[in-house]
Amino acid sequence: MKDFSFKIPQNIEFGIGSLNKLPNILKNNGSQHVFLISDRGLEKIGVVNKVTEIIKNGGINCTTYLDVIPNPTITVVNEAAALYKECGATTIIALGGGSPLDVSKAVGILSKFGGKITDYEGLNKVPGAIVPIIAIPTTAGTGSEVTASSVITDEDKNYKFSIVSYETLPKYAILDPELIMTAPASIAAACGVDALIHAIEAYLSKQSSPFSDAMAEKAMELIGKNLRNFIKDRANEEAACGMMAGSNFAGISFAWARLGNVHAMSHPV
Ligand SMILES: [Zn+2]
Structure with a gap:
């Protein structure tokens, strides 16, 4: 067996209605104003x-930035970072699928360390802890709530770049399956298959370990058992819970084992 290491320095709250724990989480962290x-x-x-x-x-005070677009651009990141600075918040809440998570991580970096977001492209360019992020995923899903990367589009160069730094990991994740129970069937299917592929690619990866395999195996079991039922009826509580947990475990797995050719092909496309 190869040597391996892992850590999950995150607080994860899972459950129907767990969203209601948000004010207490914020208070315990001294957050009076969130973005x-x-x-x-x-x-x-x-x-x-x-x-x-x-x-x-x-x-608790709350300022919102709601102009995140799919495949978010540098312009979006700069706009949101300017508003964050102006409003005086101390914590970021990332609500949504992958794109709001990508933007939140980028805003968290810029607000702490300044410069241009492209300065942080690549592996481990973020020098320290960023603004604390509380991730609330609304899809199952990207797994972004437990991964340390952000993908931003440079619209001038027509190019997508990745920031991969452990420091961008959200501090908290609130997984409330109620939030995915109103998703359209097409979104539930696309996000669910994405999550399944995360688990399969992590499991097959040469960088997998017994730890990432354990997370991937449980993710495949949960997603395999629940994906069809969830697409058929998003209001099915048990299926929604299975998909939300499965997507999260798949995210933890690929955060350590990395992904494979399916995701690699998506970059040039
Ligand atoms: Zn994916």
């Missing part, structure tokens, strides 16, 4: 409002 990063789609279906109400009812 919520999300998108207009989630605003439209009321998810943003649901989260901001919970924050405000907990007596």
Whole structure:
């Protein structure tokens, strides 16, 4: 057996209604003012409002940036970082699928260390702890809540670049399956297959370890058992819970074992 190492220095809350733990998490971390990063789609279906109400009812100030677009650009990152600086928040809440997570990590880096976001492209370029991020995924999913990378599009060069630094790992993840129970079937299917491929590619990776294999095996079991039922009926609580946990375990697995050719092919495409 090859040598291996791992750590999961994150607090993960899982459960139907776990979103309601958010105010206490914020208070325990001394956050009086948070900056919520999300998108207009989630605003439209009321998810943003649901989260901001919970924050405000907990007596905590909240400023929002909701203009995240799919394949988010440097312009989006700069806009959000400027607003973060102006509003005086001390914590970032990343609400959504992969894109709000990507932007939140980039804003967390820029707000702490300045410069241009392209300065941090590549492996381990982030020099220290970034602004604390609380990740609230609304898909199952990208696994971004437990991975240490951010993908941003440089619109001038028409090029996607990755920032891969352990420091970008969100401090907390709140996994509330209720948030994925209203997803359209097409999103549930696409995100669910993505999560399954994360687990398979991590399992087959040459960088896998007994630890990443354990997470990948459980992820495949949960996703395999629940994917079809979840697509058929997103309101099926057990299927939603299985998908949310499975997607998270797949994320933990590939954060250590890395991915394979399916994801590699997606970059040039
Ligand atoms: Zn993926």
